Amino acid sequence: MNGQDIHRSSIHAFATWEPLLRLLRAENAERLAVPGGRVVGRITRSAWSVPLRQMYNDDVLRVVDVLVKDGISAVTFVMEMDAMGRTRLHLLIPSRAVELGAGFNPGALVLVEEALPEPWRRLPDPVPGAVPAPSADPALLERTVRERLPGAVGATEAEIAAVESRLSIPLPEELKALYRVTRAQRADWRGDYEAASRHSEAVRCELFELEGLYIAEATTRECPWPYAAMEAVRTHPSSAVQGLAGSPGWIAFADNGGGDRLAIDLTPGPCGHIGQVILISHEEDIGARLLAHSLTDLLLDRPPTESGSAEPQAPAATSFAYDQETLEGAAHPGLEALRLGASGGRPVTLAPLIGLPRLRSLAAEPGTLVDPAEIAALTGLEYLELGSREWSALLDADGVPQGLLAAAVNGPFEEDPLAVAGLANELLALWGRPRITQTVVEGDLGTRALSP
Template sequence: MIEQTARGMAEQIVTHAPKGWARAVISGRAGGGGSGMTGGYTVPGTRAPMRLPEMHSRLMRLAEVIREERGWDPVSWEIDCRPSGEYRLVTFRDAVGRVTGHGGGYEVVLDPDYRLPQPGLRQQAGTAAPAGDPELAATRFRAYLERRAAILGHAEELPTPVTVAALDEAERRIGRPLPADLRALYLIADGDGIGYRHRCLIENNAWLSLESLVAEYTDRREWQDRPWFGWDLEWDAVVFDTTPGDTVRRCGGHPGWIRFATSEDGNYLAVDMDPARDGRPGQVIATGRDYDDGPVYVADSITSLLQRHLDLLEQGSYEKYDDYISLRGACDVGTRQIIGGIPDEVPPTLQAIHINDATGIVDLSPLTAAPGLRRLHLNRSTTADLTPVRDLPVESLRVTLDGGALTPLAGHRHLASLDLNATAPVDLTPLRTAPNLHGLDLSGAEIPDLTALAGLANLRYLALARQQWATLLDHGSVPPGLAAVRLAGGDVTFDDALALASRVGLDTGDALRVTGSL
């Protein structure tokens, strides 16, 4: 059956081929409810566009056949077709798969259960008392409703309140206490929604009913851990700190965050019941779909947030749309990320900068004005001196080094990932004293002595070019703790990746290969 499926894929690729094509190499992933592919046709003398035929139904059939035959789901695949009609299909479980984007190549996952720990789990826990006051919160909430009613010309209809017993049961079900000031609000109204219409009382978000709060916590627990997007995206990921710093744990999600309001687009307000060192239990944060870089601190409590809402109404900082009020003046966290070049005045709140296509050698010294810089990426840009990085908490560093050395990174306690390109050979020895370095991409650098990698016991991800891998493997110097590796390069094949996977300890003997001719 797989032979028939492979032939159908080849027929479709050949049928849609452009004039004068010499080869088509297409790869991707199928199964798990979806499919994807990349690659295209080679046309000598031209820069052929990425003309890919629509193959979703055939790919899902491929996934179905292989699932029945081997039990793999999803699967990775690559098909190579020629104008002569010859074709070759290679498939394997998705432990080996094509990587698109920066660097390209194939990724090999050696430990599918390993996840890089979130930095927030290592932060010191907060010990301060809650800032919220249930009686004051109730007083402010009633005053807030009265002022809104004066603006609208009528009181807003809200759900009936819940009981103390219902609140106690909700806490039992989620296994955590709710802040006292949030409990006080539920004793006034069970959220702000009547049917499908919400008043969006809190920070312009729909305030969830108590039952919806519990369901959000217990039925969708996957958000409580930061989503894992695969090693190609995660190996150099960074979670930003909040402003003020060290108040909220640097996590993409956490069991101590209880969502109680939503903007209905995948983003939420949550009360944080497990804050970092300088935080307070019950503080309000923003988290969700648009906060993969980390949560945003909103207020130290529901009580304080309500006072801010009262102040905004008093100042006239709102818009009235028919029967709806939208507050203006959301919390300002400052500039956390810059894409482009280094500005004349570097904002002290800067945590990430992408320096793109700079002319000349980039001087990094102005970045010392950003004491919280976590991500420094030089894209198609070059620097000669990493000394300014020495005293910055940079965790993700992507750099092209022009004749410089890695010496300033020796003992760097924050550096977690390094993507290195270089114009001259580079000595890796300084990296052996970077205690938290877990990811390296050296595919764009000449490394005279790759055996230094053997001493990086904490390394979990390593990307090298074909010849670099051959050298490292021949010397028996592969770091011992790798969970994933990448064979970098735009011209590497699935077979190349399977060969590497085998050499680094993954059994690939059951890979499927089908050849034929139309």
């Protein structure tokens, strides 16, 4: 929904909010009675944070319905009211350039259209000597599954070919052998839960229907910029799986029943095999774990053998520092992402980071920098996260790095969301990106009893 359409939405009608505002007044009367007192909340299409004893109620759902109807992802509101019941409601609606953040403040600001963090742009390294595992045996796999699932309905060659065309990649022979035995369509089980369970036990996973197969590229692994930018791709010479967020050679074909994806890996690590089975965890933002050297091994319950070589310790590509000493210890040519905390430490100078060739992400909590202007010398940054004061200092000094792809304002939970939105809009304006919509809705709740 663009800015013009947002302004036409009934989200800006006082009547949309009035029942909720009356309830907020009744439960937050003391807070609103204080000079400058405000009530702050946020509502999205799937969740909300409002200062009410009973969070789930029809007054909140009325606003949710408007968001869904008008295609608005979220709205942050700031309610002000005088003693006579005259009410000002400030509304903040993020644009497509703004990710949802925690609390009431915006998340990352995507300064370049469709920009992705470096780990999400990383493609697999070539492994010229990679071959299928000796255990890969499509014929044995097919016989085994037929014995376990007598009478199963298999996919036709035309159906398999159609999936290959859709994915623009040939399916490995083992995967085709599996689907020739069972097409894994839920309709074939006619709602029989036990039949579905037997099927999963037979194939050792919750197999997708053919139409459910997809390429697990990095873009399918959604991760907000503030987290993705602080990751790094690590693939050791002894690794079986490349430490990527996703790959054009990862064919996701199943679920493990706990939300993790199983994929056939056609772009293995230096010590892996083409066609190995990997697990992509929903609890991790990057990387995958080897499950079996082949699909045949998975079906026959053969665990993968461990690599014999230990991985030597190397300087961390991502690090955390809380004072000058730990910052200097983290600084090395391979450092890619650094987070500065404030656990009672003194503010630090960024001098040790200047000139580091791979440093691309910096997240500094409020009050951790001696001089925010030093950031201008970190010319390779693509992601920067700072407190409001630090951003204001950079903006005033015209020192915002021009190579940024994304940025974030790291404000405390109690910080004024209107001020944070204004600062975010200054940053978005530097890149000509759509800004957070800020509007004021006014109405009169009257001076009647403070109950809805």
